[in-house]
Amino acid sequence: MSTDDVSRRAFMRTAGGTVAAAGVGASATGSAAAQEQPKWPSAVENANVGSYKDARGQDEVTINVGAGDGLAFDPTKVWVDPGTTVTWEWTGQGGKHNVETVEGPAEFESEIVGEEGHTFSVDLTEDNKGIIHYQCQPHAQIGMHGGIAVGSDVETTGGEGGGEAAGVVFVPDAAKALGVATFFAMVATLAFAFAFLKYGTVSPSE
Ligand SMILES: [Cu+2]
CATH class of the missing domain: 2.60.40.420 (Cupredoxins -  blue copper proteins)
Structure with a gap:
């Protein structure tokens, strides 16, 4: 079980890193698009x-x-x-x-x-x-x-709610949403695998 825990933590770090990277990309693109x-x-x-x-x-x-x-x-x-x-x-x-x-x-x-x-x-x-x-x-x-x-x-005024900027701001938002969705998909997969290994089944009965 200890090796499982170690690999799980490594996996979690990787998933967290993906989200952080998506967040950084979003804020850099967003500020460049804002026209004051x-x-x-x-x-x-x-x-x-x-x-x-x-x-x-x-x-x-x-x-x-x-x-x-x-x-x-x-x-x-x-x-x-x-x-x-x-x-x-x-x-x-x-x-x-x-x-x-x-x-x-x-x-x-x-x-x-x-x-x-x-x-x-x-x-x-x-x-x-x-x-x-x-x-x-x-x-x-x-x-x-x-x-x-x-x-x-x-x-x-600039960026928020602006006609031209709105379309550009949508892209980093989508990237961020994708990062978060990927993170939760990974967590769900991990939970599924953990339940399967522990109980030998994924049936909802306890
Ligand atoms: Cu006139």
Whole structure:
């Protein structure tokens, strides 16, 4: 019986190691898949086009006014560092537009114009850190909104429940589940073999 005990312990260690390895693989893959993005106001999150650009580390960024079907800002959502100059450039599409703040740590308002090539610039500094929601006044009711996050100290979302990330996170979860299932299958097999050796039968009668 002592040799049985020794081999059983070795077997248990092997099974435990399989589960631990699956767990390590899962957490490494999960963190790599998470994409952090500022938590935008709903009007920005649901804005036309809806593109996103992480422009941190850049001195200047350009946003098209009159993108998509002409009634959108593109990129719609931008993340910048303090000290960045943001320039809106009119495409000439979609009629007359402007850029004006709705809420957040900045206040600016451009004139309402339609000419292609028109520009409007704002220097965003340490005083503007946070999340700025702006809109085109003539088209605010039909989804022409935009957002700018300034600085890295803003509320963010990423990974959990995110549209893109959800599919990726499923894989490590499945791997982990497989590891746990394998572990229990091994334990069940071991218990079956042990019962068979001890009682010479696996009938439920005692
Ligand atoms: Cu507009």
